[in-house]
Amino acid sequence: MKSSISLVLILILIFQMKAQEWQTPAIDGYGKIKYYEDAAEQPDTSLTYKMVFDIKDEKEKDGVNVGLWKIARSLNLLKAGNISPEKIDIVAVIHGEATYLVLSNEKYQEQFKKPNPNIELLKLINEHGVKIFVCGQATASREIEKEDMNGYIQLALSALTVLPNYQLKGYALIP
Template sequence: MKKLLCLFAVGLLAAPATAQDASTFTTGPVFEDFGPHANVEQTEPLPADLALRHSFDVAAAAEDGRFNRGFESAARFINMHTANGVSPERIDVAVVVHGRAVQDLLTDAAWAARDLEGDANLGGDHVRAMLDAGVRFIVCGQSAAGIGVSNEDLIPGVEMALSAMTAHALLQQRGYTVNPF
């Protein structure tokens, strides 16, 4: 019995590594270059009339000039649901950004003026693609003020709220759920 339990535990530990093999992930159909997701054989298919209103809370800045992982999660959410039959018109996503992550929404000029890594905001093109697809990016005005960011410093289309707390409260009143991770 002890051997069986040990084998079961080893199997559980090995399963996540196999399940997260990069070769099982693909991008698209909305964002072809980012937002990777895995094809999953679901026990219960998604309802045909599914509509999603979901918000993401992002405070951590991108690492080493990469695209912000929190923004990527929002793109993944859209890609995986669209790939599984949910119409993009029935998916509303808002990304509430505070803390140092606000800098990941800077224009290239504002990025360069702050002497951040590189000459330009490398995630800017992805952010613009998400804005073009209807994703809302809402900046915490309190965080922006704290790090000296104004509306003019932000990629066009990015919104400024009084605070992240206010943005989340308003989104929840409008039927958005909050991503718990």
């Protein structure tokens, strides 16, 4: 009898541990999440998720820019919460210290003596419909030309115009 109870308790513990493993359901390998089906607050499938990400820091998480990593995590959370891709509209603007992440692999290699660690993640989030802008004022001050940038980035006049443009269109600001 004791061994049966022990076995049941072990199986329950294993099930709970397995149910809470890290996963990346939308952006493979980036922005890992633990999904809790019984969490009190969940993504609302009736809403359209319109978000504008303000990426200005050079800080990294798991080897990539933390702002890009947050976008990947958001996409993973929304996928786990059964939000359809048609109801996800994400825009990002890169500026400040983060500006160099827009460089092509070749230009990044010239500048930092290593490949751009963000290229794969930029490709993946771009494939999920994320629009990524870079502040033209930030690129100008760092002498980055349009031809120096990777193909996943669009040049904007300024982060100071992108952010209010999208907020005034109803996008939630994600700092």
